[in-house]
Amino acid sequence: MNEEENLSEMESLRLINEMISKAKSSFVTTGAASMVWGALIVFCSLLTWLQIYLNYFFFVDVWSLTLVAVFFQVYFSIRERKLRNFLAHDETITTYVWSAFGICIFLLSFYNSKFGNNDQSISSLFMLLYGIPTFITGGVYKNKPMIAGGILCWGLCIISMFTENTTDMLLMAASGLFAWLIPGIILWSSYQKKRAANV
């Protein structure tokens, strides 16, 4: 173990700041996770919409792709963590937020598979859930596009209460776009700029 080093108050603050900025270049905040998840939701929603529109179901289990995506996200996040020897506090928070979100999505999917044929608009409930972790993560990282994305998801959820199921799929695609894909692209480009500046 390293020799114990005494830190001044200023050094402690600097260390905390450094941890925050290091954490900001993590897998989550590079925008990669956000982009993958967002692109997948947009793809699945648009494909479902197209299938309903054409009344031809060529890929019924399209949403099962989200499970594959969850698997890869967990794998990359574990691998990332093994490479680093610390976990910043904001990352701990977002890990809990997204774990809880994952459990809720699983429960909602379970509910949907059990009562999928009733007339409730389950897509509205999914959009409601999409908004919550995005808004909290945006708040924790002070990321305005994510805060706006979360709020937009709730707005789209309210609109979906007044629309047909087919249109709901387009609203769902918009949720994925605003909540994850666009904020992810913004995070990715700012990460690339920072990386280029540091080289």
Add this chain to the structure above:
Amino acid sequence: MQEENFSPQASLALIQSMIAKTRQGISDNSIHFLIWGWVTFVACIGQFILKNMLDYKQHYLVWLLVFPASLASIYLGMKQNKKREATTYVGESMRYLWMGMGIGYFVLSMILTRLGWNTTIYPFFMLLYGLGTFISGKLLEFKPLVYGGLMAWVLAIGSTFFNYDYQMLFGAGAILVSYIIPSYLLKIKVNKKKNFL
């Protein structure tokens, strides 16, 4: 200002004290958890009695209790805001969490209004009870909240095997284990610590 030296242990202790401070802050503000917990609990049980025992058609009117509860909560919140000290990082995260949860509940209530009162909406409310308390419990490192959140999710699954009339009782159970009991336990823990100091 004279610069103070911190050992790594002292730095960790500082972070722990931030969590403890937030925990105390949440305990001081637990009145909100308790107001909402008890109002929801009474409304669930009340609706069950009105609908199933008294066969009262407008059983849902019991949920009007939410309006005075909201006013009381807003009034107390404004009063507490005036004497609020500097917020910690955990406190700031909790603020965003509960802001998000509040909007979530509001939107879910709008969905409920749109779908009608006989819709099996209770599991979704229980899903949200679990979400808020599970994350809070992890942030505050307070296990009763974590377990409360997990139990709310289990009750949400359990309720899907029963019809709407009985889901109300599951709702009451979920709010009891996820809001009411952990709030009292948190209050006891913080008070014990205060007395110890």
